[in-house]
Amino acid sequence: MKTTVNLRSVGAVCAIAILLLASGCKRHGKTSFSPFSPSTPDYTLDLQPLVSAKTMPTLHWPDFSDYQPMVQKFYDDRKYDLAWTKDGKPTPQAIAFVQAIQNVAAKGLNPEDYDASLWTGRPQQLSEKNPAALAQFDVAMTISVMRLISDLHIGRVNPQHFNFEIDSASKKYDLPQFLTDKAIGAADVPQLLASVEPDSEVYRQTEQALVHYMDLAKQQQQANADPLPMVANPVSQGGSYPAAQELWQRLQLEGDAGDDDAPKTYNKALSDAVKTYQSRHGITDDGRLTPQTVKSLNVPLADRVTQLQDSLERWRWLPDPYLNARLMVNLPEFVLRGYNEEHTLDFTMKVVVGKVKGDHETPVFTHMMKYLIFRPYWNVPVDIAKKELVPHMEANKDYLASKNYEVTNNKGVVLPNYTVHQVEHAMVLVREKPGPGNSLGLVKFMFPNQYDIYLHSTPETYLFNRTRRDFSHGCVRVQKPDGLAVWVLQGQQDWDLDKVQEAMNTGPDNHQVNLKKQLPIVIFYLTAIPAEDGKTHFFDDIYGYDAALQAVLTKGMPYPKAPEPVIPKTKPGDTA
Structure with a gap:
């Protein structure tokens, strides 16, 4: 019997065999059949x-x-196709990203975090x-670009590492998709980074x-001037200061x-001129040359650069609903802004914000303002009752009643009889009655x-005359x-100033x-901020939050991305 050979079938078998050999025996520089790049070398291995x-x-x-x-x-996702070179040379996008990395200090970032000094030779x-x-x-370019995009978008350090209640992770990009869709083919890299x-x-x-x-700091470093001499006592207009000319130049x-x-x-x-300087630095602006003023003037401008870098880092933490919040408290400035x-x-x-001493620092966080309470009770936290009320109660059994406090059980029922022991061990609760003398004021x-922190009025209005105002719990x-109540309630029924004051008094x-429309509020911490007068203002790092941030950044990458465990408040009572 004569056998007939189907040449078409033999050709198909041979083609399949060639494909199998090619896919199973990859070698450097050999042609692959990647759908991404059908005729380019395969760099998978x-x-x-x-x-x-x-x-x-x-x-x-x-x-x-x-x-x-x-x-x-x-x-x-890209089947191991190269992203940043073509024909053995960097793509225009790679070159543009390297240029951006070289200039990233102008955005408050450290160029070496993205290998700035190493890209020249690569x-x-x-x-x-x-x-x-x-x-x-x-791979080095991919890592550097991912780091840069993420750091510009959400900051370098997760704010929850510092127990700040800010959810920066909620706005994270899908970085692999972002690079694929926008970065590797970007027509304008600087515009992409700005976005x-x-x-x-x-x-x-x-x-x-x-x-x-940054330019001023460079000028100061080049001038290499000596620090201004300290003063023992304030110098007023008409007084004597031997370094008057040097002070003017500074x-x-x-x-x-x-x-x-x-x-x-x-x-x-x-x-x-000194008065103008003082007004920008949170110093009593009376124009007198005080020791505090000289000390501030002697702070190197390189340190002011760091303060601005820290401010930019914190701005990047803010989720979109709070980036342009209606209310913002800047703690080291002791100022509330409404927009x-x-x-x-x-x-x-x-x-007035939390005391520096006594573990009463006001935390940094974002939230939505939901309601107001007129003529509130102050539910005294257990630790404050123990530290600040019990010693007086031991000396005077009628102390609480004389100071407008009352004692309740955990259901809010007022108790006519109680003991110091019960108060000290949180077996009963203490609250201050509403009224003009209440520690929370009238609203x-x-x-x-989680921190039980809020805004409130106060009977201690004299504190607002102080330049530094950290006195609360x-x-x-x-x-x-x-x-503020009128502003918060605007457009809601007829809450004008007369009605608000009636509710308070x-x-x-x-x-x-309740607010019909909740208001985003940010309790923030900026020791450097461009203010409404067109000038840059600087403030003391009262809580050491800048120092804590710098301590983390100094260690280098990888920066903390996962939050530290937050210990929620478990004891009853209102912070004041």
Whole structure:
């Protein structure tokens, strides 16, 4: 019998065999059949070990374990096709990202976090005949770009690491998808980077201030001037200060003094310039040259640069609903700002914040204001009752009644009889009755949170005359509570000033008024801020939050991404 051979079938079998051999025996530089790049070399074997590792020795910060799953997904999705080179040379986008990295200090970031000094030499090592170098370049670029995009968008450190209640993680990008869709083919890399930053005018003004102060710090360093001599006692206008000319030159550097020649005495012009400087630095602005003023003037401008960098970091933490919040308290400034719906400033108001000493620091967090309470009770926290009330009760059994306090059980029923032992061991609760002498004043503004922190009025109005105002147990006392209540309740029934003041002075006790539209509020911490007068203002790091941030950043990458466990408040009572 004669056998007939089907040549078409033989050809098909041979083609399948060739495909199987090609897919099963990949080698460096050989042609692959990737759907991404049908006729380009296959770098899978060069990329995979780099991508699967959690460290890369050629990086400035070799440990990229926090980004490794995203780097892996990026290359998995693109079938291990190179992203940042073509024909053995960097793509225009890679070159643009390197240029952006070189200039990233102007955005308050550390260029070395993204290998700034290492990128110059890397392209010189590239060649189509050196697949290992191409793979190294590609992965290093991917890691650097991911780090840069993330840091500009949500900041370097998770704010919850510091027990701040700010959910920056909620606005994270899908970085592999972001790089694929927007970065590797970007037509305008600077515009792309600007788009990932906070869309806030104050943030952009802070970036501008940073660039200005970086230049001033460079000028100061080049001048290498001696620190101004300290004063033992304040120097007033007409007084004597031997370094008057040097003081004038220092004030000229930041624009607090004019272009006139330096005076030889502490005259009116010098006193006015000092007053301008004081108003920008949270110092009593009386124009007298005090020890505090000289100490502030001697702070290197490089330190002011760091303060602006810290401010930019915190702006990046804010979720979108709070980026342009209607209400913002800046703790080290002791100021509350209110904005309209177009985020134009409506008012500023002095506030009193938590004491530096005694573990009463006001925390940083975001929340929604939901309601007001007129003529509130103050439910005294157990630790305050134990520390501040019990000693007086031991000396005077009628102390609580004489100070307008009453004692209740856990259901709010007033108890006519109680003991010091019961108060000390939280077997009963103490509360201060409503009225003008109540520690919370006559109204409190509620945004329920784990810290039990809120805004409220106060009978201790004299504290608003102080320049430094950290006197509370943690809550924020407001200077003009009636005006704030009218502003918060605007457009809601007929809550004008007369009605608000009536509710505060003669209305029912513990009267709750819910807001029809909740207001986003940010309790924030900026020791450097471009203010409404067009000048940059600086404040003391009263709580050490800047120092804590710098301590983390100094250690280098990877920065803390996962939050530290937060210990919620468990004891009853209201912070005051």
